[in-house]
Amino acid sequence: MSPDCLAAALARAGSPVELLRNLSFPPSTFPVQPEFTNWRSEQRSWVESCALLDQSHHMTDLFISGPDALRLLSDVGVNSFANFGVGKAKQFVAVNPEGHLIGDAILFHLEDELFDLVGHPMVIDWVTFHLARGDYDATAERDDNSAVRRSGPPRLYRYELQGPTAAALVEQVTGAPLPDVKFFHMAEFTIAGRRVRALRHGMAGQPGFELFGPWEDGDAVLSALLEAGKAHGLVRVGAKAYSTANLESGWVPAPMAALFSDDPLMKEYREWLPAAKVGSIGGSMDSADIRDYCLTPYEVGYGKTVRFDHEFVGREALEQLAQAPSRTKVTLVWNADDVAEALGSLFLPGPGAKFMDLPKIRYATHHEDKVLVDGRRVGLSLDCGYLANERALVSLAVVEAELAEPGTEVTVLWGEHPVSAKPAVEDHRQVEIRATVAPVPFVDFARENYRAR
Template identity: 60%
Template sequence: MPGTAAETIANAGGVVDALRDAPAKPSIFPVTPEFTNWRSEQRSWRSTVALLDQSHHMTDLFIKGPDALKLLSDTGVNNFSNFKVGDAKQFVGVNYEGYLIGDAVLFYLEENSFDLVGWYMVLDWVEFIAKTGDYDVTFERDWNTLLREPGKDPVLYRYEIQGPNALSLLEKVIGGPAPETKFFGTATLTIDGVTVRSLRHGMAGMPGFELFGPWAERETVRNAILRHGEEFGLVLAGARAYSTANLESAWVPSPLPAIFTGERTEEYLNWLPADRIGSIAGSLLQENIEDYYLTPYDIGYGRTVAFDHDFIGREALEKHAANQKRKKVTLVWNPEDVAAIQRSQYEPGTPAKYIEFPKARYGLYQVDRVEVDGRLVGISTDAGYITNEQAFVSLATIDLEHAEPGTEVTVVWGESPNSAKPTVEAHRQATVRATVQPAPYSTFARENYRKN
């Protein structure tokens, strides 16, 4: 057994040291990396339609019982007043001090039955609150394929079709008009005789549908999509392309969870298994772990917050809402500086930290310094290359005074030379000039996807 998170932190001498030296392996999507090449696969969701397999990289937490909705309302900042069977929403949870723990997609499957899907950070928090509180609920967790018991199949398949031809393809597959569905709305479909649930959204900021159902029916659904896909220019997109989709829609996939300080965190860390604390990568090196914390407003979740009910962290979050300090933006990295980092691999001396394409991250929580005139003004998170924009970008949260599009900032790439992480080679830090742009960076995503 791995022990508890509290034990690991104590043995490391502190939270930051434990996270910065965590011997975590690189985070991967456990599906086919490329079916053709990631550049063409990225282009497909902007030009035709892409099929992406979501069945393996996220964890499902099935929550059932008469107190299930109460638990979610107590731990989520969302509005649940009109939440009903068949609905879905982006669930966001904060700690008692109003700092972000994480987000996940929440499905209202049937009466008193929910599926919370995403990274395990917010799933763990919800389960902890329930098991240490007075809630009549049960849990079933279906880990992602990397963590699931060997030989055990997933409970559900999940396929995403997205791109301008996604609706036309879906209607061909179901043999008729698709139900009118609002953004993040759900519908029940029939594909080759099996019942399929759909979620209307788009991971890369393009039109899309997430289709899911029992694992045993996956081939029926996939084969139907492939059978009709050629007519609409269907392209299979692998893990390398899929890992970058969030850069276009501006979703930050794994911000560092605020679980290490504050009310009840000592109890929580003694409950939490050690292998679930994650790892920090990047140039931001602060002694106080709270310097890594974010509020929902820092990364664009303000519209999700509803102060119409009592929830953990509400009072503190109201204060954050009245005093927003940072804003989520896209940083477009200077091509010459990116090229210089790549070129350093071929020059004498210690090279800069390697930049992986198309997604450059080497820890669960990627946190790089954003500076103006050498002064810290924000944090750069997920970074990677967008073929559709021919740009290397990162998602960032920066001080409001520097968040105007066109503002010039600097990203510090790489980390301290004494890192013990296996994902970090001997390297030197480098600076990259970057230009602030809106998030999402894609004009279509801003004007259509996020507007809805």
């Protein structure tokens, strides 16, 4: 066993919770310009006109090829792979043998026997582990994100176009009518004389495309988009605004990876996985049992993704979980007066409330705050931040099903006790912030109901 592996780090720390709460590992970063104008205006662009988001640098790609590439993915993913032909994509979800989430990513079927798995490293490491230990006639080439890549540019550029004018912009820059492309299907365009692949996608509740191709074509394509975009209100979106888009659409970007079960497969994985690949946990959740931090696909809205038409890691556990009561994913709208009081405590004798770094207030890789009703923990508040379009601070959360009705009042406990050793955590006091349950995705509900109130 390597002294640098997760198993060795766990032995030194004594428990998973102690290990992860005190790791200095930061939240996922977007290694692009923080703001091109200001993040409030940039958030508005995907509602009012068209947002251009540079996805080239913050995600990891795993290119899997070979006759057994699809079998590998089917053995690990909860998804169905029936009729998953070239030119399609899907949200790939993987769980551990107990049915708890390892992670998710977007899987592109690029060519016969060639796939690209794109996302956070948690699920990509898991797939790589299974390829290394299994009998698969397949190979994988990894392209880490720009924050950790040792040298050179990414293999692919990726530009996201989202908003009401995105379709018209694509028609202008390609010089052709927009093809009829189904959601999460791919098309091919020609932009600036370059072949461009496009995934029909939606983010923050708005229509759009994810454009990608060889890195060396990226500058020419970007220049063409910026020029054509002048007529369509195109706004370049920086890292700060981009990091909040999921709060409107309802995607939980970094759920806690369930790595610490006693299953023999997980013990083997911890001996294989470098400890440096493991993220930190932050927030008021303070259980000593790491299982209390883990989530299932059903809790975060992936129930429709689970298909029992094939054998995969965690199938038996998910079949049982599918029959059991599950917590429900919701949006929590934090009480404006309580948030203002917490922010205002920075200007009073301390210690004050834990600092809220707007617009995204997550300060660890996996953020989990307790959701309470009458002092009883009823769920977990996960990703949190400020939405200028709704003038509200919100979080994505999982709560007991009977509390998921919009309008239900709960409380979020903000801040840590005791204070962990993470560098991002200063001396502070915990505060209770009232919150109101709203649907997921939040954006349509907010425009029809929340704003009207």
